[in-house]
Amino acid sequence: MSDPHASEPEAADHRLEKTVGNRVRHHRLVAGLTASDLAARAGLSPAMISRIESATTSASLTTIHRVARALDVPVASLFRGADAPRAAVVVKAGAGTDSVRAGSRQGHRYASLGNLLSTSGPSLEPVIVTLNADAAEFPLYEHAGIEFLYMLEGAILFRHGDDEHVLEAGDSILLDAETPHGPTAVTAGPARFLSVNPAGA
Structure with a gap:
């Protein structure tokens, strides 16, 4: 039996x-x-x-x-998380946690919407990025994995490698994050977008 x-x-x-x-x-x-x-x-x-x-x-x-x-x-x-219950992170409107990134020195604002390490798949961190209309300096980024960006308001020029794209509210881009990438100018501001990266990127 x-x-x-x-x-x-x-x-x-x-x-x-x-x-x-x-x-x-x-x-x-x-x-x-x-x-x-x-x-x-x-x-x-x-x-x-x-x-x-x-x-x-x-x-x-x-x-x-x-x-x-x-x-x-x-x-x-x-081994961390092997016996932990499945978690979820809820962030109420406007309650994202400010975080310091490379662009913070140029006045760019980053509001993290949570960082949850998955035990069964990729670990992701969503961040709301705000760029003022008068932003003048834009660092480029390179990191492992892929990145997804969705424009919420305003418009930016966004570079990925040798290509530059105009991104307006409602536009999105999914990219290989090992290639240098990032906004290069705010064409209608303030500009806000949701960026989803591998956690720790």
């Missing part, structure tokens, strides 16, 4: 593997490393890093310790 609870430990183990895999991938992307880079640092094969990140292997503690050391993070950080 089969044990109706036999699958519970297996499901819990797989949940742990998915947590470790997603944490490793998150820290690797934040560090700007490829899977091959991390493998070289940890003295492991790229295939092993891929199996860890895809949760298709149960890595030994020794292996996880080597990966954590290569990422320069505590071992415990790779």
